Amino acid sequence: MTDLDTFRAALQQPDEGRPPAIADIMRAGRRLRRKRRFGYGAVVAAALVAVTAVAWPTTAPPATVWPAAAVDAEGSWGQPVATGLRSGKHEIVVTAFHNVNQAYPDITFGVRACAADTSGKLGPCHNQFDDVAPDRSPGFHAIGLPSNLDYVDLPMYGYYVGPATTITVDSRGRTVTADTAVWSEDPEVVLFWFDFKDVYLKPDKTHPNYKKQKVTPGELPDVANWSAYDESGRKLPLGKPFVIG
Structure with missing residues (x-):
């Protein structure tokens, strides 16, 4: 059973003349919020990795061009x-x-x-x-x-x-x-x-x-x-x- 199912079950417990199980409801809610925060962080981290891979590609060395350093080549x-x-x-x-x-x-x-x-x-x-x-x-x-x-x-x-x-x-x-x-x-x-x-x-x-x-x-x-x-x-x-x- 997922944490969401547990939370719903706690809310739906029949009271049978008793007060609601507040402690159970709060524990289920805290577990669900923690799980959602973790899931959101994992998605953001994955997105940042993907953006980083696009924004900072491995740069290949530039192609050699002529002349290497001869702006003033002799005889030119x-x-x-x-x-x-x-x-x-x-x-x-x-x-x-x-x-x-x-x-x-x-x-x-x-x-x-x-x-x-x-x-x-x-x-x-x-x-x-x-x-x-x-x-x-x-x-x-x-x-x-x-x-x-x-x-x-x-x-x-x-x-x-x-x-x-x-x-x-x-x-x-x-x-x-x-x-x-x-x-x-x-x-x-x-x-x-x-x-x-x-x-x-x-x-x-x-x-x-x-x-x-x-x-x-x-x-x-x-x-x-x-x-x-x-x-x-x-x-x-x-x-x-x-x-x-």
Whole structure:
């Protein structure tokens, strides 16, 4: 019998001319109140444990990002950008560099794709600067072909001046989209690069020109129809998208 049943039985005892069993009724009531207080405390404790588990989860260690402590990586003007691409044990970054070539006084900077390590060391690097148009004129600049330096594969990359959020080019018969990042030193300058699977140097053995022993689009990427769009989808000026080898 539960304490509640005992309490009810005490209340319902026939008096048979006797006063009610007050002591029994009070004892049953005290037992019932103690039990209810214990049950409520157990529920609250369980709820607190559950809230604590949600509010204070075990924190996993943060993912390693490049560069570990190299905001000022040697040979870089501004913050290098991790592309997410790798070649062997190297991570690939894109960044800018100071151009001090006196033959081009209006070209103050160029861009580079580099192998990098977590210490901030850059190299080898593929460097490009635009000798066709002023470095901050609207449009595409300093587009470098995919390359291999010291056994490190580097992607096709370049920069765009203007509010570009989407950059595309036609390659191997399809339109591919670049990854982009705003240069840390000038919000008008957008660095861009292409995934190896989209634009690369390896011969395309499925192309008809390969069987004809001609230069294939894989050996020298057939890139055309450069385009840049802002966040609203408006097409932006091309400038002079000259591809540099």
